Amino acid sequence: MKSESSKRVVAVIGAGPVGLAAAAHLLERGLQPLVFEAGATIAGSLQDVRHVKLFSPWRYNMDAAALRLLSTTPWRAPALDDLPTAGEVIDHYLAPLAEHPSLSGAILLRHRVESLSRDGFDKVKTQGRDDAPFVIRAETPGGPREFRAWAVIDATGTWARPNPLGANGLPAIGERESAAHIAYGMPDVLGAMRKRYAGKRVLVAGAGHSAAGGLLALARLAEEEKGTRIAWTIRGHNFARIFGGGENDGLSARGALGQRLKRLSESGQLEVHADFRTSALRPSNGAITVEGLGPDGSTRTIEGIDEIIVATGGRPDLSIASELRLKLDAWLESTEALAPLIDPNVHSCGTVRPHGHRELAHPEVRYYAVGSKSYGRAPNFLLATGYEQVRSVAAALAGDFAAADLVQLELPQTGVCSTQFDEASSGCCSSGEPAAAEVELPVLASSSCCGGPPKAREDSCCAVDEVAKDAGKAGCATIGGGGCGTRKRESESA
Numbered sequence: 001m002k003s004e005s006s007k008r009v010v011a012v013i014g015a016g017p018v019g020l021a022a023a024a025h026l027l028e029r030g031l032q033p034l035v036f037e038a039g040a041t042i043a044g045s046l047q048d049v050r051h052v053k054l055f056s057p058w059r060y061n062m063d064a065a066a067l068r069l070l071s072t073t074p075w076r077a078p079a080l081d082d083l084p085t086a087g088e089v090i091d092h093y094l095a096p097l098a099e100h101p102s103l104s105g106a107i108l109l110r111h112r113v114e115s116l117s118r119d120g121f122d123k124v125k126t127q128g129r130d131d132a133p134f135v136i137r138a139e140t141p142g143g144p145r146e147f148r149a150w151a152v153i154d155a156t157g158t159w160a161r162p163n164p165l166g167a168n169g170l171p172a173i174g175e176r177e178s179a180a181h182i183a184y185g186m187p188d189v190l191g192a193m194r195k196r197y198a199g200k201r202v203l204v205a206g207a208g209h210s211a212a213g214g215l216l217a218l219a220r221l222a223e224e225e226k227g228t229r230i231a232w233t234i235r236g237h238n239f240a241r242i243f244g245g246g247e248n249d250g251l252s253a254r255g256a257l258g259q260r261l262k263r264l265s266e267s268g269q270l271e272v273h274a275d276f277r278t279s280a281l282r283p284s285n286g287a288i289t290v291e292g293l294g295p296d297g298s299t300r301t302i303e304g305i306d307e308i309i310v311a312t313g314g315r316p317d318l319s320i321a322s323e324l325r326l327k328l329d330a331w332l333e334s335t336e337a338l339a340p341l342i343d344p345n346v347h348s349c350g351t352v353r354p355h356g357h358r359e360l361a362h363p364e365v366r367y368y369a370v371g372s373k374s375y376g377r378a379p380n381f382l383l384a385t386g387y388e389q390v391r392s393v394a395a396a397l398a399g400d401f402a403a404a405d406l407v408q409l410e411l412p413q414t415g416v417c418s419t420q421f422d423e424a425s426s427g428c429c430s431s432g433e434p435a436a437a438e439v440e441l442p443v444l445a446s447s448s449c450c451g452g453p454p455k456a457r458e459d460s461c462c463a464v465d466e467v468a469k470d471a472g473k474a475g476c477a478t479i480g481g482g483g484c485g486t487r488k489r490e491s492e493s494a
């Protein structure tokens with residue numbers, strides 16, 4: 001099998017942490033990776049946030065096959081419990097990995113993949129399709145070029161496609177016209193971008209970790225630079241979800257981030273606008289007036305904003321695979337099988353059941369989207385998830401389905417329950433305790449409200465749900481009416 005598969009080229013799109021891990025797994029499997037990277041360096045997305053300290057320690061940020069490859073060089077592993085910055089992840093792990101002699105020649109920098117297809121087959125043509133190689137059309141320094149590959153692993157992330165400011169998913173009216181005063185993601189407000197934000201009235205939009213990090217950095221800037229003021233808009237009002245699980249969070253730095261934000265919001269330093277659904281930006285007296293709608297449809301305004309940081313997550317670029325046969329979840333844009341495990345509307349545990357090639361498969365045989373792109377629009381992707389995905393996918397491509405199906409992943413949980421996510425609907429767990437009080441939790445559950453991922457049941461989102469269903473109960477959906485089982489039923493009946 002090894003000699004047969006060694007002829008097979010697998011295109012890996014994106015030399016981010018998950019793309020490079022995929023390449024390491026493919027090499028181990030005797031497959032030939034060919035990595036396309038849009039940027040002038042590897043890890044184009046992480047380069048943008050070099051200054052950001054990750055909340056997961058080194059042990060979760062490195063892939064096992066990559067470590068095996070690095071162990072053949074004089075490379076020395078970092079202290080596993082230390083928290084690196086994104087820049088350190090690049091310098092101390094990804095760059096040495098990409099420079100490994102068996103990988104360096106397989107990485108094509110400045111090769112932006114524009115589109116994918118199958119050789120001689122448009123999307124409609126079926127017969128013989130599965131045997132046809134993929135065509136990878138890339139924009140290169142020498143102009144557009146086409147490459148052929150037996151399989152494709154798409155690890156292009158979501159960083160290049162930030163969500164807009166408009167609460168309805170469209171750019172707010174006037175957002176494009178105000179582009180000079182808007183940054184997306186996590187600009188380095190304490191470093192390279194300091195001058196831009198010092199002494200200004202800055203609005204941050206978003207309720208995730210990037211927004212929290214941006215607000216905390218601005219608060220520090222405000223201490224150092226007089227006149228810096230911070231406003232914060234969120235679409236909802238459930239601060240329990242935003243502030244996170246604190247000490248219950250399996251990643252202590254992630255828990256601490258939320259708690260620091262809580263303290264900041266209580267300090268009065270921060271002007272908080274909850275239930276604010278941004279709709280428009282209007283220039284006014286040299287500043288920007290931000291218009292939004294409240295939950296009752298009333299118009300609300302925030303005046304005198306100089307700069308806006310939009311930290312509302314990202315979305316996958318579906319255009320490159322539009323000539324392929326993909327089956328995507330209707331709202332998350334992940335695969336349909338993965339969606340129920342990660343849907344932020346109902347997913348309560350902050351973790352995800354182990355999953356691999358089966359959950360990531362599309363009708364287009366041998367095309368997989370992995371890494372943060374695999375989550376589509378769902379938040380909270382963790383590197384460890386992506387590393388297990390590519391281990392499974394590489395094994396499946398090599399024909400080792402026993403290994404491919406043996407997906408194993410134990411993620412640190414957020415320590416936040418679904419009832420805390422959404423006060424209007426209750427999920428399967430209540431604050432810190434399983435709602436199904438009669439259900440005996442597995443050992444894993446002792447520190448978490450949902451008991452961690454289910455052990456066996458495909459139709460369960462978490463251990464509490466699983467134990468309830470095993471006991472003949474309906475699980476989360478009936479316990480709270482809005483738990484993790486609900487989505488599945490909705491999508492099945494759709």
Ligand SMILES: Cc1cc2nc3c(=O)[nH]c(=O)nc-3n(C[C@H](O)[C@H](O)[C@H](O)COP(=O)(O)OP(=O)(O)OC[C@H]3O[C@@H](n4cnc5c(N)ncnc54)[C@H](O)[C@@H]3O)c2cc1C
Binds near residue numbers: 049
């Ligand atoms: C600020 C921040 C902090 C985070 N902290 C953590 C953390 O502490 N722990 C954790 O586990 N996760 C964390 N994450 C989440 C996640 O792990 C990272 O986003 C991670 O970078 C995802 O890796 P990836 O390889 O899937 O995608 P990316 O890192 O986004 O890599 C995608 C790569 O593809 C390239 N690319 C894009 N389009 C094309 C194209 N068309 N052709 C060729 N190349 C292309 C990009 O240039 C990039 O190099 C964090 C995310 C952010 C934004």
